[in-house]
Amino acid sequence: MPWPFDPAAPTPVLARSVSHMELQMRSHPWESTGAGPVAQWPLALKLAVRALLDSSLPMVLAWGTECTQFFNDACLPLIKDHHPHPLGLDSRDSWRALVPDIDRIVARVKRGEPAEGAGLVLDIDRAGYIETCRFNDIYSPVYGDAGVPQGVLATFVDTAQEREQILTSERAARAEAERHNKMKDEFLAMLAHELRNPLAPITSAAQLLRLPEVSEGLRLKASNIISRQVRHMTELVDDLLDVSRVTRGLVKLENEVLDLNKVAIAAVEQARPHIEERGHTLSVDLPPQAVPVEGDRTRLIQVLVNLLNNSAKYTPPGGRIGLTVSVAADATGGAATAAVRDNGSGIDAGLLPHVFDLFTQADRTPDRSQGGLGIGLALVKSIVRMHNGQVAAYSDGPQQGTTMTVTLPLADAEVGQVIRSGEGSTETRPLNVTIVDDNLDAGQSLAVLLRAHGHVVQVHEDAVSTLDGADAATQVFILDIGLPDMTGYELARRLRRKPAHEKAVFVALTGYGQQRDRELSQQAGFDYHLVKPVEIGKLTQILASVV
Incomplete structure (x- = not known):
């Protein structure tokens, strides 16, 4: 048994494994102190002394009515200059100069109430270097074998590390x-x-x-x-x-269970004019099944529109932008991720961690004229966090493109349970659609949206190729009126005369929406007249009515 549980235990041969203060305590004449002979010490005192010797923190134990003092090696730098031989003496006498309130503290702790002093400021010798140190002094009761406070254990905590952390x-x-x-x-x-x-x-x-x-x-x-x-x-x-x-937390979400695929389609519809204006190619990749998430439809559309517009803005004209929706299931229910990728100007590594922070913007230099205000992406981050989601940005550096992702928890809903009022009327079976538009980017963008709805779509950019190569199974023709080689009116008439297309639905697409323009469309055999930029909601309603 270690000392003091076995007072007669010999000192280990390797004395360096025993602390200096343990050696001092072993040889100290305790019988002449208030603690008495070691063999007669109560178990509580032996346990307290052993714990004190094993501690790396400066500790002092004041035991009994005479406050007999014990302390460990860690306490030597604090006490050695204030009393030449303090071991076994009344602890209050040793510490009164450093802790003027020591008598009141000891009396309080012996009533079973822990206490904390005002702190100590001492000059400590650190291997020959004098350092001014600050200590928090904490006092706890030590209970005797009868369960009554018999001693006071003082612990001194150097606040230097804490101060350094604070600084x-x-x-x-x-x-x-x-x-x-x-x-x-x-x-x-x-x-x-x-x-x-x-x-x-x-x-x-x-x-x-x-x-x-x-x-x-x-x-x-x-x-x-x-x-x-x-x-x-x-x-x-x-x-x-x-x-x-x-x-400022003033936005209240109107949450419901949504299909993230439909949110993505609506976002593409809103962002498409900006994407087309910049001459970009847009691709959309959506899973075949519904992706249920809980959220505010308007705000989630706003999130994806901001990401798409951001890509359109920072991608040189004629670039590529992609929007994908994916699902990752796990034990917690899984998550849905919408990712917007581009091959644009990329993001510097130093800016990447802050790209979603408010006020963050790219450097505006002569070759960086699209430097932004740093509002759109900050909105994205705030709105996504309100939906318990996460945002992330990835880029290999300048001119290497960027990928931005929004991850949302999947809602507790089966596929097919995702319902929005007013959307039932736009559900439709897959149709064979032909788009004719001399602005190929505009035609391809519209095709992407319709394919995302499950339709089979082909695109032509002039009347001649349409007359020669239109799919005989086409059920819906969407024709631009201002074609270079023939007006859309004339093209509709010629297509109508073909037996394969006489029962097809014809939709006029034009920048003119006056009553006279609508009359011309009707005379040419068009069933519907839509004004550019086309509202995808109106178009899907038209397609839903096709039987």
């Missing part, structure tokens, strides 16, 4: 605050730039309208310029207000 945290917080402050300043400067930019064309257009002799064409052009620039400013202000409401 490190403070430095990191300060650096982060400075970074955010710099980002805020850059954001405000960029915001002023973005708000000022539309003013020049608006001013020029307004001055043009004031001229006395302005042709109707120029007047219409000036009006369109003003409308377009005002719309841009409105979208900018709306985004600012939206991010403010979301970050």
